[in-house]
Amino acid sequence: MAYAFKKGLEAAKEMDQEDILRDFRQRFYLNEGEIYMDGNSLGLCSKDAEESLLSVLEEWKTMGINIWTKPKVQKFLYQDHLGALTAPLINADTDEVTVHSNTTINIHTAIGTFYEPTETKYKILVDDLNFPTDRHAVDGQLRLRGISPEKGIALLRSRDGKTLLAEDIIAAMTPEVALVLLPSVLYRSGQLLDMQRITDEARKRDIVIGWDLSHSIGAVPHDFKAIDPDFALWCSYKYLNGGPGAAAGLFINRRHFEKPAGLPGWHGNIKETQFELNHHLDKASYAGGWQSGTQHVLSMAPLEGSLKMYQEAGIKNLREKSLKLTAYLRYLIEDRLTTYGFTVGTPYEDEHRGGHIALEHGEALRINEALKDAGVVPDFRYPNVIRLAPVPLYVRFEDVYELVERIVDIMENRKYEAYADKVGPVA
Numbered sequence: 377m378a379y380a381f382k383k384g385l386e387a388a389k390e391m392d393q394e395d396i397l398r399d400f401r402q403r404f405y406l407n408e409g410e411i412y413m414d415g416n417s418l419g420l421c422s423k424d425a426e427e428s429l430l431s432v433l434e435e436w437k438t439m440g441i442n443i444w445t446k447p448k449v450q451k452f453l454y455q456d457h458l459g460a461l462t463a464p465l466i467n468a469d470t471d472e473v474t475v476h477s478n479t480t481i482n483i484h485t486a487i488g489t490f491y492e493p494t495e496t497k498y499k500i501l502v503d504d505l506n507f508p509t510d511r512h513a514v515d516g517q518l519r520l521r522g523i524s525p526e527k528g529i530a531l532l533r534s535r536d537g538k539t540l541l542a543e544d545i546i547a548a549m550t551p552e553v554a555l556v557l558l559p560s561v562l563y564r565s566g567q568l569l570d571m572q573r574i575t576d577e578a579r580k581r582d583i584v585i586g587w588d589l590s591h592s593i594g595a596v597p598h599d600f601k602a603i604d605p606d607f608a609l610w611c612s613y614k615y616l617n618g619g620p621g622a623a624a625g626l627f628i629n630r631r632h633f634e635k636p637a638g639l640p641g642w643h644g645n646i647k648e649t650q651f652e653l654n655h656h657l658d659k660a661s662y663a664g665g666w667q668s669g670t671q672h673v674l675s676m677a678p679l680e681g682s683l684k685m686y687q688e689a690g691i692k693n694l695r696e697k698s699l700k701l702t703a704y705l706r707y708l709i710e711d712r713l714t715t716y717g718f719t720v721g722t723p724y725e726d727e728h729r730g731g732h733i734a735l736e737h738g739e740a741l742r743i744n745e746a747l748k749d750a751g752v753v754p755d756f757r758y759p760n761v762i763r764l765a766p767v768p769l770y771v772r773f774e775d776v777y778e779l780v781e782r783i784v785d786i787m788e789n790r791k792y793e794a795y796a797d798k799v800g801p802v803a
């Protein structure tokens with residue numbers, strides 16, 4: 377879409393005035409004067425999330441063991457409830473989504489379920505830009521089947537080190553490939569892949585395909601009724617604002633409900649007979665059948681309040697504002713920052729862009745440190761990327777304007793030169 381932005385702070389404020397989502401910001405805990413641009417790494421705490429967490433804590437305090445089964449409370453069904461609240465974000469059926477464990481374990485669960493190698497069709501196609509945990513999990517699953525990663529991995533290499541071409545992905549779907557695991561949005565550059573086209577091509581070749589939605593869930597609406605992937609998984613602590621270590625999400629396409637789960641456990645049993653404690657697993661025929669052990673209820677509770685905000689705001693409205701914010705950020709970068717040697721690593725077109733902008737510079741690490749001291753919360757990713765996520769629930773156009781002004785100040789006064797060229801454990 378072509379945007380007509382105007383220069384100056386007043387223009388930014390005008391956009392905030394017109395923003396139908398502007399009031400959601402007041403429901404978040406923000407530090408005065410701070411510009412939070414790291415919601416693609418850890419989303420902020422909302423009052424809604426706090427309330428749902430405190431309410432579950434109260435249930436525990438007052439009910440003890442009855443928290444699991446007391447009518448209406450029934451925390452042993454909490455994952456179904458949260459799954460149903462999440463499903464509209466990806467246009468899936470409510471019983472196709474469950475909330476479980478962490479993303480990495482859900483990759484193990486999914487590969488354990490869907491990887492069915494034969495003599496001739498045994499490779500797992502992955503790319504070299506995905507977040508490392510996906511690769512570690514895939515390598516581990518191959519080893520568990522007695523297949524070395526050297527033999528079992530079909531590795532798609534990016535041409536430019538930033539983005540992936542759909543043509544290259546499709547060309548890599550050779551007859552030996554049994555399964556494809558890809559990220560919807562690349563964590564560094566913010567490129568959004570053409571999930572429909574890639575999934576269609578996998579299906580044509582009888583290849584199972586799953587998506588890691590960690591960088592798109594809650595930022596980009598997905599239409600799983602149309603895309604129709606086999607499985608997907610994601611974390612809930614980025615755009616979903618579920619809190620540090622929030623329980624992750626798992627989508628299982630209903631055509632696979634009868635499959636055995638890759639990492640089975642007693643919470644995947646049908647609820648009617650779970651407490652008979654039989655050694656035979658009577659696996660539930662919906663995504664809940666992929667539950668393993670006891671739910672992490674306290675790590676699920678903030679998600680409830682947060683997901684209800686998504687229902688209120690509407691994922692389409694959020695995407696529209698997010699695209700406008702990232703387009704505005706790009707406009708300001710081009711207007712104010714290219715003169716200092718900055719470039720943008722995120723694709724230009726709306727349909728190829730997730731929720732953040734990758735700002736590139738040879739001094740990115742030191743500039744990132746200087747930005748933190750200037751009251752901005754960005755993050756740095758090797759080798760030269762500052763990731764900036766103007767999250768539509770709590771970031772204003774005015775913040776984006778101010779962010780760019782603070783970068784100008786750092787560059788103009790060479791403030792970044794005071795910082796060491798070394799990264800800490802959580803950049």
Ligand SMILES: Cc1ncc(COP(=O)(O)O)c(C=O)c1O
Nearest residue numbers: 478479480507509563588590611
């Ligand atoms: C694409 C992707 N997958 C997975 C993870 C993290 O996995 P986990 O939630 O298990 O720590 C991240 C973290 O940023 C990620 O970007």
